[in-house]
Amino acid sequence: MDFRVRPARTEDKGPLMSFIKDVWGGHDYIPEVWDDWLGDPAGKMFVVEARGVPVGMNHLKFLEDGSAWFEGVRVHPDYRGRGLASMLGENSMRIARDRGVDVFRLTSGSHNKTAHRQIARIKFVEVARFSAYEPSEKMRPRPTIDTINVSVEEFSRTMNQIGQTKEYQLGKGVFWHNWTATSMSPKVVKDLVAESAVWRGGEAIAVVREGGEGSERWEEVCFLGGPEDDALKLVKSLVGRNSRIAKRWVFLPQKSPLIHKLRAEGFVRNFSMILFERRAANG
Numbered sequence: 324m325d326f327r328v329r330p331a332r333t334e335d336k337g338p339l340m341s342f343i344k345d346v347w348g349g350h351d352y353i354p355e356v357w358d359d360w361l362g363d364p365a366g367k368m369f370v371v372e373a374r375g376v377p378v379g380m381n382h383l384k385f386l387e388d389g390s391a392w393f394e395g396v397r398v399h400p401d402y403r404g405r406g407l408a409s410m411l412g413e414n415s416m417r418i419a420r421d422r423g424v425d426v427f428r429l430t431s432g433s434h435n436k437t438a439h440r441q442i443a444r445i446k447f448v449e450v451a452r453f454s455a456y457e458p459s460e461k462m463r464p465r466p467t468i469d470t471i472n473v474s475v476e477e478f479s480r481t482m483n484q485i486g487q488t489k490e491y492q493l494g495k496g497v498f499w500h501n502w503t504a505t506s507m508s509p510k511v512v513k514d515l516v517a518e519s520a521v522w523r524g525g526e527a528i529a530v531v532r533e534g535g536e537g538s539e540r541w542e543e544v545c546f547l548g549g550p551e552d553d554a555l556k557l558v559k560s561l562v563g564r565n566s567r568i569a570k571r572w573v574f575l576p577q578k579s580p581l582i583h584k585l586r587a588e589g590f591v592r593n594f595s596m597i598l599f600e601r602r603a604a605n606g
Contacts, residue, residue, distance in 0.1 A: 324373060326407060328414045331361060331368040335377045339370065342399050353380075353395055355537035360395070369414060371398075371407050378402045381411040383418060387514065388506040391419035393429040396438075412445040416601070425603035428504055433595040447599040451495045452577040456590040457570070458562055470560050473521040473528075475513075481521060482512055485528055488548030494576035495598065498546035501534045504598050507546070524557030526550050531561055533568065541570035547581060555584045 336357055343353050360368045366384035370377040379398040386392055393415055398407045416427055431438045473481050485491055497504040515521050515530055522529045527549030534543050547558055562571050575582055
């Protein structure tokens with residue numbers, strides 16, 4: 324059977340949602356983001372056809388750090404195992420290369436072995452593992468340290484401080500926002516500082532943003548690093564300051580020394596994921 328990859332169209336939503344609605348027990352996020360992705364000026368969405376009917380999709384997003392992010396791969400159950408996910412991935416890499424992008428990234432749940440095998444087939448390699456921690460229901464975080472928004476005048480000091488943290492090194496220099504990993508390049512950090520998303524408490528640094536899908540909202544400590552005691556006090560202060568949002572996550576790379584501090588305080592792991600990367604120079 325011949326398959327063809329092409330840009331997504333409005334009329335593809337119905338055929339794709341007919342099977343996507345049952346993924347992850349009916350809790351797939353794709354129905355919530357389809358319309359936004361279709362009109363996303365910073366990305367492109369593709370479908371793969373079988374006999375003119377869309378049976379798979381993915382989304383390619385161009386990030387502010389100059390990388391390309393691959394997400395939202397879905398293939399109809401009747402067509403799995405035929406290389407369609409790889410076709411979508413190779414197409415996205417070709418599109419990204421044509422725009423001069425040479426770093427491609429994606430993520431997958433740490434237990435999704437099927438996806439990991441497919442990711443290996445398109446030559447992505449694991450570069451880091453992360454987990455998201457949230458306050459347990461019994462916790463009532465309260466500010467325990469003075470927190471300040473980092474100012475533009477402090478940018479050089481802040482950039483140096485971030486780069487020296489174990490979390491920056493263990494996490495390959497990325498921060499997480501809405502399931503997407505972006506490198507903390509000087510330009511990106513400057514933009515985060517300008518939007519008042521970077522916080523300092525003692526010698527610890529955090530990046531905090533509000534995220535969401537559709538009507539669901541949450542708060543993310545997208546990056547946390549620095550001396551253990553200061554980092555714990557900082558994250559407790561930040562997590563306890565916004566009562567408007569009930570769901571809160573703190574992202575930390577595997578082997579971060581901050582993990583045992585958060586766990587001892589009552590934070591619990593919600594989910595874990597792997598960051599995969601491929602560079603154009605490597606094939």
